[in-house]
Amino acid sequence: MIALASLTVLSPFIAAVVGMLLGLRLSRLLETRGVPGHRVLRNGPAVIAVVASALATLFALIVAVTLWLDPGPREGTLTLIPTGTLPIAVGLQVDGLAAVVGLMVCCVALAVQVYSIAYLAEDPRYSSYAAFVSLFTSAMLLVVFAGDLLLLYVGWEVMGVCSYFLIGHHWEDRANSRAAVKAFLVTRTGDVGFLFGIFVLGVGAGTFQIDEVLRRVGDLPDTTVLAATLLLLAGVAGKSAQFPLHTWLPDAMAGPTPISALIHAATMVAAGIYVVARLYPAFLAAPTALAVLGVMAAISMLGAALAALAQSDLKRVLAYSTISQLAYMAAGLAVGTRSGAVFHLLTHGAFKALLFLAAGCVIYVTGSNLLRDYGGLREAMPITFWSMTIGFAALVGLPPVSGFFSKDAIIEAALHAESGIPGPVATIVYLTLLVTVAVTAAYATRAWLMTFFGTARTAFTPREAPRLMSWPVGILAVPTAILGFFGLGASELRPHLGSAALSLLLAGAGGYGAYAVWRRDPALDPARVLGPVRTTFERGFHVDDVYDRVVVAPVRALARAVVGVDDRVIDRAVESSAGVTRAFGGLLRRPQNGNPQTYLTGLLAGMAVIVLAVVIFV
C-alpha cells in the first residue's frame, strides 16, 4: 500500500529526471529508428511523461480502490532523519482523503500531459516543460501522501518553484518572467509562515508526524494551536491564492494554458485547501483561526468573482473564478464541513481543468486570449462547446452537474455553522456565499456567451482543436458531469432543498442579468454596464498597486539604502581605519623629525630613566 503510494509519488519524479536528461536523446532515437505512427509518438519527453503519469494514475487508482474496499488510514516510514531535535520521518500516509485527492491529481496531470503534446507540439523546450510538469505532479502527490509535516513542506515548496518555471516557460517575454517571479515570491512569503506554523505545531506536539500531531492537538495549549494554525493559514493563503496573497494567480495566466489547468485544478492551489483539510483537527481546535479563514474566504470569494466579471482575458476570468471557488472551499472548511470542501475540491478540480483545457482549445483556434476577439464558436467546436458548457454549469452550480452538489453542501453547512466560529462570521460567510453564486452565474454566462455565441469578432478559421486536445477535454466533461452523484452516498453531501432552491434562484438571476445585457448588443461586452467600477474590478481592486507601493517600492528603496550604507558607512569605517592607523603612525613619527638633537635627547632621557630604575630597584 505504502509502496504503491510511494511509487505514485516517485514515478513522475523519475520521469522528470529522466525526461530532463534523456528526453531529447529519446526523441532523436525515435526519429532515427523511424517509429511508425503519429509524430506524437516520436516526441521523446512527452512519451516519458505520459507513460509516467499513466503509471501514477494507475497506482493511485489501485490505492484508492484498495482503500475503498478496506478503509482505514495506513502509514509507513522509510527512515528517520536525525536533526538534533525532533527527527524528520521520511514516510507516507494514506487515508481516504489522500487517496481521493491523489487520484484526482494524477488524472488531471495525465490529461494535461496528453493535452500538452498537441498544445505545445512545436515547442523547442518540450523536454524541460514535460519534466517540470512531472515534477510538479510529483511534488503535489508528495504533499498529498506525506506522513510528516516537513516532508509535506518539501513538496509544498517544490511546487512553488515548478510553478515558477512553468509560468515562465515562455521567458522570452518579460511579462511572463515577471509573472513567474511574482508567483514564486508571493507564495514563498506565505510559505515562510507555513514553515513557522509547522515548527509551532511540531515542536508543540513533540513530533512532526502528521497523525501523531493530530492525535496530540487536544493536549496542546490553545495559544499554541492558534498560533500554529494562523501561521499555517499564511501558507494556505499563498498557495491557494486567497486574499491577501492572491495576486499571483491572475498573473500566472502568463504560463501555457495546460499549466494553468494544472495549477488551478490539481496542484498548487488545491494544496492549500488540502492541507487545511488534512490538519483539520488542529483547525477545529482553534475556532479563531477558522474565523480568520472564513473572513479571508468571504473577501476572496466575492472580490474575485466581481473581478472576474470585468476581465477581458478568458484565462483571467477563469483565474479569478479559481480564487473565488477556492474561497468556497475555504469557507466550507471555516464553517465545518470538511467533506463538503474536499468534495468541492474534487469537482472543482475536474471542472476547472476542463474549463482551462477547453479555453486552451479556444485560444489555440483563435490565437487570442481576449474575450472580445471570440464569438460564434459554437458550431465549429462542438466538443469544446459542450464540454465548456458543462464546465460552466458546474462552475455556476446548476444541477445535475457536479458543482451543484458540492456547492450546495457548503452553502447548507454555512447556514448552520458547526465549527465553533463566531455567529456573525458565519452569517457573513453564508451571505457572501449566496451573493457570490449570483455573481458567478453572471461572469460565467458572460464568458460563455461572448465565446460561443453571436458572430466572430475577428478573423480566424473556426475549426475543432486537434484530437489530442479536444479528447481530454471531452473526457474531463464526464467526471465534471457525474462526479456530483458520488456525493449522494454521504448524508451531509446530499443536496438540501431549501438552499438548493435559493442558490438556483440567485444563479438564475445572475445568469439572466448577464444574458439580458448581452442580448441588447451581442457584439459588445456585457461588462460595459459596470460603468466606472469596471476598471477597479478589472484591475483586481488595485491590490497589486497597493503592494507595489507598500511592499515592493520600500524594499527596493531599502535595498538601495543598504548598498549605500555598506559603501559609505561600514566599508568606509573599515577603510578609514587605514587612515586612522596612518594618522596614528604620523603621531608617533612626529618625534622622528630628523633632528638628531631630539633623538639624542630621547636617548639620554631614556638612559637616565633606566639608570634611575637600576639605582632604585637593584
Next chain:
Amino acid sequence: MILLAMLAVPLAGALLLLVPGLRQNRLHGTVVSGITLILALAAALAFDHGNPRMQLEVDRAWAPAIGLRFHLGVDGISLPLVVLTALLTFLCFLYLLRHPAAGGASPALLTALLLVLEVGMLGTFVALDLVLFFVFFEVVLIPMYVVIAVWGGPGRRAAAYKFILYTLLGSGVLLVGLLLVGVNAGTLDMVELAARHGEGLSRGMQITAFLLIGLGLAVKAPMWPLHTWLPDAHTEAPTVGSVLLAGVLLKMGTYGLVRLALPLAPEGAEFWAPWLGLLAVIGIIYGALACLAQSDLKRMIAFSSVGHMGFVLLGIATLTPVGVNAALFGNIAHGLITGLLFFLAGAIKERYGTGDLDELGGGMLAKAPRLAAILTFACVASLGLPGLAGFWGEMLALLGAYQPGAGLPRETFVTFMVFGGLGAVLTAAYFLRMLAKITHGTPADGPVVAGVTRHEYAAWVPLITLTIVIGLWPKLILDLTSAPVRALLGGG
C-alpha cells in the same frame, strides 16, 4: 596516518614544482589534488560512522617544551568538510586545465599556491591542537592573498590588501583568545578541552575567550558587520580563487566556532549567543537587501554568501544540537552551491567579458541554454529550495531558533527566526531578479556564446549531483554530525 598523507601529498606536490622539469606539466596539480581527494575519500571510507569520537588520529610531540602536539583527527563534524575541500580543490584544478586564470604569472606558481592552500584548508579541519589549528588557519592566507593579488581583476591589489589585513586582524584576535584558553586551561589539546566543557575556566574568562575567538572567526565567516572584505575579494579574485574562498575559506570561520568556541567556553557562548544571533539575522536581511541592489554578478553572489553564512551563524547561536547541525549542513551546502555559482560567474565573465547584470542583457537561456540552465539550478538551490542542499541548513537553523538552547531568551530568538524567514523570501527575490534579468528575455544580437565545455562539465557535474543527493537525502550528513554535535554541546 591517512590524514598525515592527505596533508603531505599536496605539500609535496607544491614543493615538487621547484623541480624545473615538472613546471611544464599541466596535469601536475590535477594529479596531486586527485590523489589528495582519493585519500580524503579513503579517510571517509575508513571512518566508523557509528562512532562519535575522533578517529584516524595522529598524535605526535611537536614542541614539547611548550606542550604543542601535532594532533590530527576527524569526526563527523570535520569529515564532510574535509571531503568537500579535497573535492573543490580537485575540481578547481580540473577547471584550470582548460580555463587557465588570466594573468601573466606562471601557471606553475598558481598550482603551487593552490596546493599550499589545500594543505592549509585540510589542516584546519583536521587539527586538534589549538596552536596547530591556528597555524593551518594562517597558512591559508598568504596563498589566497597572492592568488587575488596576481590573478585578480582590475582592483586586485586593494582587494588583496583588504583581504589579508582584515583577516590577519581577525587571526590576531583569535590567537589571543586561543592562548587565553590554552594558558588558563593548561592544555592546548582540543579533544581534552572539549571534553571538559569549560571546566576550570571562570565565567569571566569564558566570556572573554568566546568574544576573542568568536571575533577572530567571525571575520572569516564573515559575520555582519565584519564582512566588507568579502565582496571586494570575491569580485576581484579569479574564478578558482572565488570558488575556494567561498567554498572552503568561509567555512573555516564557522567550523572554528563550532569546534573551538562552543565547547571551550560554553558559558561565554551562552552570554554572547543572543548577540551572535542578532548579528547573524542582520547579516541575513542585510545581505539579501544588498544583493537586491547589486549590479555585478560576482558581487551579488558574494553578498549572498553573507546572507547564507548568516543562517549558519544563527544556527550556531541557538546553541542547540539542531542549530549546530544546521550550521554544519549549511556549511557543506553553501560550499557546494556557492562554489558552483562562482564557477558559473567565472564562466559567464569569460564568455561575455563582463559580470555586470545590465551589460549582460537578457536571453541567456536562448544564447547559452545549458549554461543558463545550470545557473538557474544553482540559484534555485541557493535560495533554499527543499529537495536541494540549501534548504536543510536554513530550515534547521530556523527550527533551532524557534527552540533555542536552555538559558537563552526564547522571545528574542523567535524574533530572529521571523526575520530569518523574511530573509529567506528576500533571498528568493534577489536570485529570481538576477535570473529574470540575465536568463530571461530576448537576447541582444551579439557574438555566439560558447557552449559548456567538457572540463566545465567535469567540474560542475559533481557539485550539481552532490547538491541534489544531499538535498534529497540529508540523512547522509545529519547522521554523521548529530552524534558528535550532541557530544560537543555536552549532551549525552
Next chain:
Amino acid sequence: MTGQEIVFVPLGVVAVGAALLVVTTKQMVHAALWLVVTLGALAGMYLVLTAEFVAWVQVLIYVGAVVVLLLFGIMLTRAPIGRSADLDSGNRWIALAVAVATAALLVTVVVQGFRTAYVPLKPGGGSAEAMGAGVFRTWVLPFEVLSVLLLAALIGAIVLSRSDIGPGPDPGSDTGPGSGGGSRRKGDG
C-alpha cells in the same frame, strides 16, 4: 679640609662655572674662550691630583690645539662675531631637564658610592718619567694602534674637507655624491 682641597675646590668652581658659560653664552667666540678657562682649570685639577704630565698635555693639546681648531671652525663657518640670538635650539628646556636629571643622578650615585673614600696624594705618581715608562712599556701596543688611528683621522679629515676629490661622475655637483664618497672612505679608515 686639607690644603689640596682648598686649592681644588676653587679650581672646580671655576671649571664648572666656565663650563656653564660655554653652554649658555650668546657669543660663539666667547664660548670658545670660556672653554679655554674650563680646560685650564681642569689642567690645574690634574696638577692637584699629582698628574703633572697629563696636566701639561691637557694644556698643550686642548688649550693649544683643540680650541684653536674650534676657533678656526667658527671663522670658517662664518659665524657671527658678537651676540647672536639663536644659538640655542628649541628643546632647551627638555635638555635642561635631562641635564639636571643626569647631574642629580650622577652626583647622588657618586656621593652614595664614595662617601668615605679618600685619595692619597703622593707627588711623582704622574710625572713624565712614570708616564713615559707606562706608555712605552705596558701600553705600547695601544699606543701604536692609536698612531694608526690618528693617521686615518688625518686622511679622513683631508678627504672630508677637500671638495675636488671623490667618485662622483660629475665633479660640478659637489654635493650629494661627494659627501657620499667621503663618508664611505671614512668608514674604510
Next chain:
Amino acid sequence: MHILYPLVVAALLFSIGVYGVLARRNAILVLMSVELMLNSVNLNLVTFDVWLRDRLHGGQVLTLFTIVIAAAEIGLGLAIVLLVFRNRESIDVDRLRALAESDAEPPADSVVERQGPAGQGDQVAVSSRRAPQ
C-alpha cells in the same frame, strides 16, 4: 683629599656637556660640549688612577690617549661641519633634517611613483627644498 670633590666636579661637567649637546644649535658649540663631556671623563680617569694607586698608570695613560683621540675627533668633526656648511650653508643641527622621511604624506599606492625622484639622490632634493629658507 676626599674623592668626592673631583668626582662631583666631573659629574657636573658631564651634565653641563649633556646640556650643551642637547640645547645648542650650532654644530661647533655642540662639539665644544662634547669636549666638556670628554674632559669630565678624563678627570674621572685620573682621579681613580690616583685613588687606586695603579702601578701601571692605566687611568692616566688612558687619559692621554683620550686627549689624543679627542683631538683627532675634533679635527674630523670640524671637517664634517665644514663640509656640511659648504653643502647647506648652515651648521644648525636642528635644521639638518636629512634623517627624516620626506614630509610629503605617502599616498597609499604610490610606491612606484615615489621611487622616481628618490633616485636622483635624496640630499639634492632636500637641500634644494631647504635652500630658500
